[in-house]
Amino acid sequence: MTTIPNIQLNDGNTIPQLGFGVFQIDPGETAEAVTRAFEVGYRHIDTAEGYGNEAGVGEAVRSSGLARDEVFITSKLDNDSHRPDDARAAFDRTLSELGLDYVDLFLIHWPLPTLYDGDYVSTWRVLEEFKQDGRARSIGVSNFQVDHLDRLIAECDAVPAVNQIELHPYLLNEEVRAHGEAKGIATEAWSPIAKGEVLDDPVVTEIADRVGRSPAQVVLRWHIQRNSIVFPKSTTPERIEENFRIFDFELDDDAMQALGTLDRGDDGRTGPHPDTFAPVSA
């Protein structure tokens, strides 16, 4: 039985370092994929209102037979709901879709600095309400840049427990990661295998051959040894299992360093830039 390490958060809670992401999983297929993940041993699921599949996650939790405190569920505030009353209504919807009375972690999905008068501060204060009333055990942010984090730290009471950012060998995002570490904010690495794009890289495949593991396992293990939290997505049963088997080997310093040389900066992004992403009109 594999034991997933926990990462300590700044609010006293812990989070399993490996989880299962459900972005772009069809709502009708989500319960089946999450059920498969639970069978393999995952206990941490990363969803969002914007993924449209929170109901499938909740269905899988209920049918799993697992106690509520054995699973860690994250969801995120959708981009059209930053205004305080909209955020409160969105959070009610999230709990109702999941069929849960609390989430373990709730995040602002994107900072949207060019929308809502750049006011993600009042949005964050509403997440502080959810933490205070116990319906979100921990609260955090996603895609926040250094200046966005600093503004929350300066103007609000709670420091985000996590910042979920795009991070993989082609986008180290080191400035944001290091700033989080300095401020006690855990880093969650989204698209940890760059949606599959890093898996054919010769540096990755050479290490995979050397250690006798798959390229995905090598890259996920690299994240684990750098203390990031990861939740690879897959709807392929064999890959769901493969991505879980990363706690019975280690990468040596040479491999860790080699994987750290692949950074392409902003050219390595698979998703939008947080400073300019503005998917809704507000």
Ligand SMILES: NC(=O)c1ccc[n+]([C@@H]2O[C@H](COP(=O)([O-])OP(=O)(O)OC[C@H]3O[C@@H](n4cnc5c(N)ncnc54)[C@H](OP(=O)(O)O)[C@@H]3O)[C@@H](O)[C@H]2O)c1
């Ligand atoms: N906060 C944000 O803004 C944000 C943005 C993006 C993602 N996320 C979160 O991060 C999670 C993961 O990111 P992601 O889904 O974008 O990308 P990812 O996990 O890096 O990659 C998923 C892709 O890789 C394939 N794959 C998975 N395991 C594999 C393996 N062992 N070998 C080969 N290919 C494999 C999957 O294919 P199959 O499914 O066909 O197997 C899928 O096409 C998301 O599900 C979501 O929870 C958050």
